[in-house]
Amino acid sequence: MDYLKRANEVFDIELDGMKRVKADLDGGFVQAIDAILQTIENGYGKVVIAGVGKNWHIGNKMAATFTSTGTPAVAMHPIEAMHGDFGILSERDIVVAMSYSGASDELIAVLQPVKRMGVKIIALTGEPESPLGEYADIIVSVKVDKEACPFNMAPTASTTATLALGDAMAMVLLDARGFKMEDYARRHPGGAIGRTLLLRVEDVMRTGKRSATVPVGSPVKDALISMTGAKAGCVAVVHPDNTLAGIMTDGDLRRHLIETPNLIEQPVDSIMTVNPKTLKKDQLAIDILNIYEQFNIDDLIVVDDTNRVIGAVDIQDMPKLKIL
Template sequence: MIAKINGDRALALARNVLDIEADAVRALRDQLDDGFVEAIDFILGCRGRVVVSGIGKSGHVARKLAATFASTGTPAFFVHPAEASHGDLGMVTSDDVFVAMSNSGESEELMAILPIIKRLGSKLIAITGKPGSSLAQLSDVHLNAGVAKEACPMNLAPTASTTAALALGDALAVAVLDARGFGPDDFARSHPGGALGRRLLTYVRDVMRTGDQVPKVMPESTVRDALFQLTAKRMGMTAIVDENQRVKGIFTDGDLRRVLERSGDFRDLPIASVMTPGPRTIGPDQLAVEAVELMERHRINQMLVVDDAGKLIGALNMHDLFSKKVI
């Protein structure tokens, strides 16, 4: 049997699901209390690791929370409660903080290991939807992730409850990273392989061209000399520097087009008479993404790199940034 789609019904149902889940997350604001601050204190004072556990849909949320903690400066890992009963509990120590997630607060697999957790002396943070549940009562701190109803039309499938638990876990992780003073550089060190890492760890000095790769001429040079540099170095520009390598100007493809509009032979014109003086520059220790932002803001495709004394030490263009996947 092939099901037929009622488009209007599907859209109405989808909007209702989003409304219910959004309301569930908003309701968490009023459910926060001093226990949330106490949970942060436990995690900040943890001498070991944060161990997050849950089963079923709560287990999926728990895995995500452990990953979020680990990537934001708090050593953490997920342990499956059923596997914990068969040896994995040996990974938990008295120096750890144990975060147990269960909407009902009565998950048998979790309840089976909690006496051992308590006996070890690990701090226990419970995230449940039932403040009166067994798990909530056993915990040192309980965070209430309860929802008025599930988004499932039958009010059965975990939907709003998992969204609420996920959001509450994120709120806890973000509050902890803020308390730690965790910043962009710290985040980049945890994400060196992806686009975020490239944006936060790549500096101008890592992508700029240096030495003979940098096109440059002296102010007394001619347009002919500049054209040679434009062609040979393939950067769409050449820098104009004095005898001390201080930048005086830049001559780009755009400047060349404007020169071409003149009548007569322009090749022997002094480059100083047609260059763009005072070009945009950047330092080598600035982030490459800052160079991108400057280029886009000022609608330019090249930028000269100078040291603190204004001396030319490198150059970069959009192609360099593309090739390094900064953009």
Template sequence: MSVTHEKTMLKAFDANTAARALTLARATLQIEADAIVALHARLASDDSVGRAVALLLQCGGRVVVSGIGKSGHIARKIAATLASTGTPAMFVHPAEAAHGDLGMVTSEDAFIAISNSGETAELMAIVPIVKRMGGILIAMTGNPQSSLAQLADVHLDVSVAKEACPLNLAPTASTTVTLALGDALAVALLDLRGFKEEDFARSHPGGALGRRLLTHVRDVMRSGADVPAVGADASLTAALEEITAKGMGMTAIVDADGRPLGVFTDGDLRRMIEKVQDFTKVAIRDVMHAQPHQIGPDRLAVDAVAVMEQFRINQMLVVDADGKLVGALHIHDLTRAKVI
């Protein structure tokens, strides 16, 4: 077989494989989408979600989510989503629970048990104990007649017509539906608890949203001796020395009480070079920009970003409630703080 013929066959094989893969991928997505649509329709005549949410809202402890295998992975995700959206939650592995970790669960907690068959041995070994504790039991299964479903205070039906797996064996559509219903519970609880962006940010302080909603101007502004400022009677030369010394590309011009009267920037200097021959004869009050943009130290840093973007400026003054200069911001300060 020639090298050219081998390359031709390889190209044909690759094309056929790619087409087959695309067909299977689209079929998988369609099956899983159909399963979610079927769940959506089923809930129209089923009050189980409403009852489950009501029980979770009145829970005095945490929500404990448990499952094993693929259901365990879904349980971990649901617990994480609940916890990050205002509902204290944690995952407990059913096998570990049977060997001591059940001590984490109290009578004040709500227990969400996830099992597609509803007969998972590891779960069924601990669920009766949870029931005897007096805690809330919510089951998510694909079999309303299962042992787990019958024990539950509320059963959430996550059954599917078929799995996306061609063998109808690997949990695919069923795990997708369970995860989606878990998200639905979390979103309903989030709304009913009045959970806001600020609350979300507090549980995600290391993320971009946390930085945007928790970082205030006072956290990133330059203050004290680092703030460039000169008096209204200063010369332009003195102002330029202050700009150079403080490295912000500008200086504030303040009155005797420390209230900003104006600002002078590097850009202003460049525009003056062609017009002014002797800087020593220029007073800063005659060339400053009056009524500079200002912001309070307790405002969010993202508010400062919005003002800078709106007016296309790189620096901004920070004033207190009395209008006195207490700090200054450069766009680079906000970038270093990862606010932008």
């Protein structure tokens, strides 16, 4: 058996499945988005996602993605719902019910009390003319031409396409609600993601004795002493009014050490970088990382609105703050 050939066949079948679902997107998808928006914005409700078998796992992932991107959602297992977990659902909510065949007994059973509550049902199914389709207020097709399984039975292409559809719904809802990076950060308070999106430059910058500065015209020796005292990788060179003239870094020093005679006696202006990249104190920590990556630099000066130096950010501090 050619393992790679078979693996490629599976990829092709699943990609074809996603393309089919993408091509079938229609007014049902639009209605589903509008209904969810109305539920969470006007009714203060949530999305309750129900499915059994493989769709139960897909539903959990969908609920997690929805919730982390601003659309409150939970997964409800139909069997557990019939034995007490139905309390998850309220009249203000909306249900997304998933079954490719649309004939899952466990799912259909729980939809009956859902209907009695007057809760709207969105069906993700490959068979609109199924029992699930009959219960649904809105139908979104997840029809695929075939599964990757050689028996056309194990959910593969259909669940992959359903997962992609769930991501599409989540991202459309994100955009429709004007969900911003700060909103995302509030939902991820732990870990590097939360820290880079919640911390601001003023929370991580060096100030006072930990931020090296020297006046324009100072010898490189003074700049080096200032950097050493601050245990910093750079020094801000400032005009008499404390506005930024330039920056000298460890790298600048090393590059000129051999080629410039009596370097430490030379004015720092001769080797500093003029008009360096700078930060404002209200920028996010992620902006620091983006500048580091984009321009391949390790040190940044923080200035106020009048270009006066108020601090510095050193890449060596990032691991300690757990944002790098």
